[in-house]
Amino acid sequence: MVGVLRLVDVYSGYGKMEVLHGVSFELGKGEIAAVLGPNGAGKTTMLNTIFGLATLHRGEVSFNGVKLNGRKPSEIVKLGVSYAPQLDNVFPNLTVEENLVVGAFIRGKDPGIRSDIEDILDLFPEIKRRRNQKAKTLSGGERQMLAVARALMTRPSVLLLDEPTSGLSPKAGATLMNKIKEIQQTRGVAILLVEQNVARALEIADRAAVLVGGKIVREGSADEFKSIPIERLFFGK
Numbered sequence: 001m002v003g004v005l006r007l008v009d010v011y012s013g014y015g016k017m018e019v020l021h022g023v024s025f026e027l028g029k030g031e032i033a034a035v036l037g038p039n040g041a042g043k044t045t046m047l048n049t050i051f052g053l054a055t056l057h058r059g060e061v062s063f064n065g066v067k068l069n070g071r072k073p074s075e076i077v078k079l080g081v082s083y084a085p086q087l088d089n090v091f092p093n094l095t096v097e098e099n100l101v102v103g104a105f106i107r108g109k110d111p112g113i114r115s116d117i118e119d120i121l122d123l124f125p126e127i128k129r130r131r132n133q134k135a136k137t138l139s140g141g142e143r144q145m146l147a148v149a150r151a152l153m154t155r156p157s158v159l160l161l162d163e164p165t166s167g168l169s170p171k172a173g174a175t176l177m178n179k180i181k182e183i184q185q186t187r188g189v190a191i192l193l194v195e196q197n198v199a200r201a202l203e204i205a206d207r208a209a210v211l212v213g214g215k216i217v218r219e220g221s222a223d224e225f226k227s228i229p230i231e232r233l234f235f236g237k
């Protein structure tokens with residue numbers, strides 16, 4: 001496997017508090033890897049650590065061989081990693097289109113931005129129809145689509161997604177998951193996906209890792225995990 005994103009023996013948290021205790025993980029080029037685990041396991045912290053939003057105490061995070069340790073999110077985005085966090089992931093008072101423009105801020109006056117907006121809106125017809133509508137007036141599902149669409153505006157090769165389907169109806173969640181799979185397949189973007197709904201994540205993931213108490217307790221192909229009951233996966237029961 002060609003690892004595009006690598007975590008090696010990572011200890012990280014917030015200030016002095018340590019949440020991840022020795023996490024090593026590799027995301028392969030163009031693959032979807034799901035990070036599963038119970039509440040408070042450190043899944044979001046893993047994404048925050050990659051994106052320079054947590055304190056990295058020890059270990060190494062690298063992207064295409066470039067060390068990310070100590071870099072700011074703005075530098076990490078420029079290298080090709082994008083993040084759609086779980087909350088506050090769109091600007092509510094901006095329209096759909098304005099959110100996409102803002103999403104491309106690191107590209108300056110790149111003339112390709114306009115065509116990328118059209119291209120990304122074609123991927124999400126549900127929000128294309130609402131391009132002039134303020135984000136705060138979108139449904140939950142539409143808003144999550146916008147968050148993913150916005151994250152694509154930096155043309156990433158790695159996309160970090162934190163519970164993109166949280167709070168969505170089963171139907172809206174399934175639609176979004178299909179879009180995420182489509183993004184991987186048509187754009188070759190590698191995706192690290194944190195998801196509460198294990199079955200749904202395993203549907204689209206190639207690989208999965210289970211994080212419990214800040215440590216990866218199990219890792220393997222998504223298929224390997226499908227037959228294991230969640231309690232056993234998370235709590236070893």
Ligand SMILES: Nc1ncnc2c1ncn2[C@@H]1O[C@H](COP(=O)(O)OP(=O)(O)OP(=O)(O)O)[C@@H](O)[C@H]1O
Binds near residue numbers: 040044
């Ligand atoms: N910004 C922060 N400052 C201090 N502690 C934090 C911060 N964010 C998270 N934590 C703590 O870190 C631990 C791990 O939280 P994290 O959000 O990474 O877990 P998670 O696996 O994503 O959980 P969930 O599934 O509930 O979202 C928790 O104990 C949480 O209280």
